[in-house]
Amino acid sequence: MATQSSRFAARLMVAPSVFVLFIWMIIPLAMAIYYSFRLYRLISPDRTGWVGFRNYTWFVNSPEFWLAISNTLLLVGGVLAITIVLGTLIALLIDQPVWGQGPLRILVIAPFFVMPPVAASIWENLFMHPQNGMLASLALGLGMKPILFMENYPMASVIFIVSWEWLPFATLILLTALQSLSSEQLEAAEMDGAGALSRFRYIILPHMTRAITVVILIQTIFLLGIFGEIFTTTQGGPGSASTTLPYMIFKQAIAAKDIGRAAAGGIIAVILANVVAYFLMRGLGRNLDA
């Protein structure tokens, strides 16, 4: 149906969004690349000059660096694993015939509407606080010592909070996928003597591949840049225990006021994001067609 002129018109209509996105991406990126090769500290703004790859080598050789990389991947992987496993279980549960499915959904979706700083501060103060938090009271009531979440388990706590925020998203997408599964197929399998587990393994799971792909793709995009939750709760600490790559960059830019090093870190983060994206696309891209 595409004629020559409609093809031209189509290009014209795509052009504005491609143009603005390209500008939005390329200018800050170009500036970051430029600064990453420069000496540029806000404490001594007069001393400038080219430093070659020194900002990069500082960043990579910093004792925090590999910890930050592994924390970043741990955060993404941990939240993905928790939300997909729990999301699937909850979706399977809600999909059963239950009373009040509408109100149920309203409760389950609620965390998605809570902005990250609020979510982080609710959990940190009202629940995980070692003196006034509800979990501390619970521990005392059971005759145990309150757990020092942010001190002893900072990464686990952050992963937990972020998982709570993203669980509704995963659950709802997986639930929608479940609901589109034809019940005849399941009943036929049941007649043929397939147990609940093999029904799940051979019918339900394959049907949900596409939905799981979308959950992984969208969540990874948001999770790679997670910043606010760490800023609100652990500030990357204690020490560097919960410092992720974005947080490490932030510390260089704001605390150390070293724009050059922060920019080098930014470029490394962009490269990491691209590597992750590449593997995601290779591994999952074909699930998105069809």
Place this chain on the structure above:
Amino acid sequence: MARAVSPRRKLLTTLAAWAVALIIFFPVLWMILTSFKTEVSAVASPPQLFTADWTLENYAEVWARSDYPRFFWNSVVLSVGSTLLGLAIAIPSAWAMAFVPGKRTKDLLMWMLSTKMMPAVAVMIPLYLIFLWTGLIDTRIGLVIALMLMNLPIIIWMLYTYFKEIPGEILEAARMDGASLWGEILYVLTPMAIPGIASTMLLNIILAWNEAFWTIVLTTTKAAPLSAFIASFSAPQGLFYAKLSAASAMAIMPILILGWFSQKQLVRGLTFGAVK
């Protein structure tokens, strides 16, 4: 896949499902309850529910201490403004990609999505400087543009998946009847796409409302939305739990209520056309 089950089994699954849902919702509920307690009651151990001292004092104090209406109005302007601007740019693009797909359309969509993978912190300083030089810092229009660009890939992707479901024959019929290109978009496609556009709009209003990085980095006072409002209330160290909860409730309530009312459309939008 609703199947006939025994009432006993239905009762059991209902109880289990409600238990899970209440656990997930509990932190929000507890925050709302805490916002109505006195500060002493809020930090009491063991936690007080029936014995708590209830009060509206916290809301009054938060209201008096900060300019809530201004933050609220900024949130509305930024989230609605960025969404409408985004739709204006995205609708033609998504239309073209859905109905006149080229060989590179899929790659183009993936590229657009990949621009979102760049961590915000990585370009924080450059963007801050650009906003400073152009005088866009702490202005609503600057924030509207930034939030729009941030969510544009998602808007385009969602619209694309909706538009693709509209049968092409309808377009051909309209063309036979002599509809122009713009006529096609305006009178044939748009009405059919309204539900999809509505879902996209809702999701993006929520994403923009909850954005808490650029809205804090790029504003100080004039254009600061509720995410900045809540940032000014954090770090409470025990004594101000009730006020923190009240401020939190005030920040999330508008979008929570909007989300609950539009739940059906939203869920459809959330699936990104991935699930039929």
